[in-house]
Amino acid sequence: MSSEERRRKEKENRKNSILKAARKLFFERGFKSVTVDLIAAKAEVSKGSIYLYFDSKEEIYTQILISANIERHKLIEGFSKMEGPASEVLMAFARDYVHFFLENNELFRILMTFMLHSENMNLTEDQNTQLIHTTNENIRTISEILQKGIDTGEFISSVDVRQIQNAIWGMLNGIISLYIYTGAPDKRTERIHAMVREGLSIFIKGIKADSVRQNI
Amino acid sequence: MSSEERRRKEKENRKNSILKAARKLFFERGFKSVTVDLIAAKAEVSKGSIYLYFDSKEEIYTQILISANIERHKLIEGFSKMEGPASEVLMAFARDYVHFFLENNELFRILMTFMLHSENMNLTEDQNTQLIHTTNENIRTISEILQKGIDTGEFISSVDVRQIQNAIWGMLNGIISLYIYTGAPDKRTERIHAMVREGLSIFIKGIKADSVRQNI
DNA sequence: ACGCATCATGACCGTAAGTCATAGTGTGGA
DNA sequence: TCCACACTATGACTTACGGTCATGATGCGT
Numbered sequence: 001m002s003s004e005e006r007r008r009k010e011k012e013n014r015k016n017s018i019l020k021a022a023r024k025l026f027f028e029r030g031f032k033s034v035t036v037d038l039i040a041a042k043a044e045v046s047k048g049s050i051y052l053y054f055d056s057k058e059e060i061y062t063q064i065l066i067s068a069n070i071e072r073h074k075l076i077e078g079f080s081k082m083e084g085p086a087s088e089v090l091m092a093f094a095r096d097y098v099h100f101f102l103e104n105n106e107l108f109r110i111l112m113t114f115m116l117h118s119e120n121m122n123l124t125e126d127q128n129t130q131l132i133h134t135t136n137e138n139i140r141t142i143s144e145i146l147q148k149g150i151d152t153g154e155f156i157s158s159v160d161v162r163q164i165q166n167a168i169w170g171m172l173n174g175i176i177s178l179y180i181y182t183g184a185p186d187k188r189t190e191r192i193h194a195m196v197r198e199g200l201s202i203f204i205k206g207i208k209a210d211s212v213r214q215n216i
Numbered sequence: 217m218s219s220e221e222r223r224r225k226e227k228e229n230r231k232n233s234i235l236k237a238a239r240k241l242f243f244e245r246g247f248k249s250v251t252v253d254l255i256a257a258k259a260e261v262s263k264g265s266i267y268l269y270f271d272s273k274e275e276i277y278t279q280i281l282i283s284a285n286i287e288r289h290k291l292i293e294g295f296s297k298m299e300g301p302a303s304e305v306l307m308a309f310a311r312d313y314v315h316f317f318l319e320n321n322e323l324f325r326i327l328m329t330f331m332l333h334s335e336n337m338n339l340t341e342d343q344n345t346q347l348i349h350t351t352n353e354n355i356r357t358i359s360e361i362l363q364k365g366i367d368t369g370e371f372i373s374s375v376d377v378r379q380i381q382n383a384i385w386g387m388l389n390g391i392i393s394l395y396i397y398t399g400a401p402d403k404r405t406e407r408i409h410a411m412v413r414e415g416l417s418i419f420i421k422g423i424k425a426d427s428v429r430q431n432i
Numbered sequence: 433a434c435g436c437a438t439c440a441t442g443a444c445c446g447t448a449a450g451t452c453a454t455a456g457t458g459t460g461g462a
Numbered sequence: 463t464c465c466a467c468a469c470t471a472t473g474a475c476t477t478a479c480g481g482t483c484a485t486g487a488t489g490c491g492t
Contacts, residue, residue: 011470032336035448046472051450109332115397116325120248160414167387167415170394174386181331198376199383202422227439251479262441267481 015053018043019067022060027106031061031113058121062131065110069134072100079141086149087204093141094172094200095193101176102189108176111135139169146207155207164207171199231269234259235283238276243322247277247329274337278347281326285350288316295357302365303420309357310388310416311409317392318405324392327351355385362423371423380423387415 021043025034036057040047054060076096082089101108114121114131123131142165149155179192237259241250252273256263270276292312298305317324330337330347339347358381365371395408 030333030336032333036450037448047449048451048472049470052470057449112328112332112393115393116328117246117248118397120246159418163411163414164418166394167391167411167418170390170415171383171387172390173393174388174390175383177328177331177389178382178386181334195379195383198379199386202375202380202383203419204422206418206420206422252481253479263480264441264482265439268439273480 011053014045014049018045018050018053019060019063023064026061026064026110027104030106031057031109055124056122059123059127061110062114062121062123062127065107065114066127066131066134068104068107069131069138073134073137076138076141080144080148086145086152086154087208090142090145090149090168090204091197091200093145094168094196097172098176098193098196102179102192105180108173108180112173112177139165142168149207153209156209159207168200168203171203172196175199227269230261230265234261234266234269235276235279239280242277242280242326243320246322247273247325271340272338275339275343277326278330278337278339278343281323281330282343282347282350284320284323285347285354289350289353292354292357296360296364302361302368302370303424306358306361306365306384306420307413307416309361310384310412313388314392314409314412318395318408321396324389324396328389328393355381358384365423369425372425375423384416384419387419388412391415 018039022034022039025038025042036050037047039060040050043050050060054063076093079089079093079096082092101111118128143161146155146159146161146164150157150159150161175192175196179188182188234255238250238255241254241258252266253263255276256266259266266276270279292309295305295309295312298308317327334344359377362371362375362377362380366373366375366377391408391412395404398404
């Protein structure tokens with residue numbers, strides 16, 4: 001039915017405009033200092049309406065990461081199909097990943113908050129699953145690059161791809177946390193990227209086929 | 217003066233017993249669901265007294281990490297003086313570090329909360345400095361181990377020790393976050409340790425002198 | 433024994449998340 | 463055209479919690 005369809009669409013729009021307002025506020029001031037009343041004011045709806053579309057402030061916060069994940073997924077699909085040595089693709093991916101979260105500081109905080117406090121986020125099973133799914137979808141790229149490297153003989157085949165994916169992901173997240181903490185803008189950014197480059201290239205050296213001949 | 221000294225001591229005791237009560241509660245229920253009234257009840261003091269010793273709930277939370285850092289420092293001093301190949305010492309350190317935070321989940325959350333939200337923690341400059349200092353003191357061990365490895369020729373000398381220290385630290389923290397998120401106890405613990413072992417050993421391979429002969 | 437300084441207390445305040453009774457709006461049928 | 467009904471919007475209200483402060487207790491030096 002056309003009217004029902006329009007209804008659904010309008011509902012989706014309303015939800016999105018709340019999300020958009022919330023996103024802007026959270027990015028400007030962080031989770032704690034943004035009140036639901038503020039979001040309501042910014043989105044030009046009443047507070048009650050917010051709770052018509054979301055169950056809690058935490059859900060709004062989470063939802064922002066989910067939609068960012070989905071958007072981002074489209075942008076990074078290319079990496080796993082990229083030409084050239086897997087090691088270079090991996091470096092490029094890492095650079096992009098770090099760049100993305102340095103530019104979107106608060107998104108990273110959402111990710112970490114979720115990782116560290118998933119139980120206290122009052123999310124439904126569905127929302128939980130969705131967040132995990134979209135996140136996994138994005139980091140799986142690392143596995144794909146690693147696998148390509150193994151297939152072409154560039155990387156040794158004795159590594160557990162999934163585990164290395166997680167180790168690399170962990171390293172990137174850890175480095176980003178470090179940056180967010182030391183916090184300074186500008187110059188610091190370049191140092192972080194240097195750290196990622198150096199750290200990852202050592203890592204790559206460790207899985208390169210020709211550097212471990214004696215171990216095979 | 218004896219009476220003034222006793223006063224100071226009693227004050228310190230009071231502070232410690234509040235800290236002890238708070239620690240127990242935070243470890244059981246996490247930051248958010250522990251109220252200051254609860255801490256007061258557990259420590260058998262009034263709420264007002266709590267604020268005689270601490271400026272904010274966040275300060276209590278932070279102080280717990282600081283004292284844990286200090287205690288832990290005594291325990292890990294040994295690592296940098298440990299006999300044997302630096303790579304093995306590094307592995308042992310990593311295992312210990314991860315083990316510590318897996319056992320003390322909430323301490324890790326405090327660390328990360330501080331790293332991600334240091335501005336919103338309402339800490340005085342002093343408290344801030346103290347936390348940074350004690351944390352640095354503990355992770356500097358990594359640098360010391362790396363340096364020893366370089367000095368004995370086990371590791372290549374072309375690496376930036378400080379940067380590698382941070383990369384390794386980041387990796388460990390990232391992996392711990394991942395664990396806390398996937399959360400399951402028991403079996404998961406062994407998988408995490410396996411991930412740390414594999415990740416770090418690849419890393420070590422990347423900085424070992426004899427695996428990069430062709431790069432020198 | 434008195435006065436002063438320090439410490440302890442819990443009623444109280446302000447703020448913010450979340451709820452709900454009430455009001456508005458648009459749609460389908462008479 | 464108008465009515466009834468379902469769905470949506472609203473903001474005053476409730477509740478909970480961090481933090482404060484006026485009042486009272488305690489003990490030390492004189």
